[in-house]
Amino acid sequence: MPKSKNEFKRQDAVDLDIVSAENKTAVGSLRIKPSSILWKPSREQQYYSISLDKFSEWIKVNGKKVVK
Numbered sequence: 001m002p003k004s005k006n007e008f009k010r011q012d013a014v015d016l017d018i019v020s021a022e023n024k025t026a027v028g029s030l031r032i033k034p035s036s037i038l039w040k041p042s043r044e045q046q047y048y049s050i051s052l053d054k055f056s057e058w059i060k061v062n063g064k065k066v067v068k
Helices: 052-062
Strands: 014-019 026-032 036-041 048-051
Touching (some): 048 052
Antiparallel strands (some): 014 026, 026 036, 036 048
């Protein structure tokens, strides 16, 4: 098969905007990267970061197990 002249580009991160369901105002932004998770509350300029290893430890202690 001949090589295509186009290709898919992999994302470096996934960005999500969280919006209040009640009044549709911004709550904050979440950025998920291969090495960390970043959180930026609405109306703030800087992100808060946590490594995936530390997040994994934290969520197991503080999170609730749920069925998908």
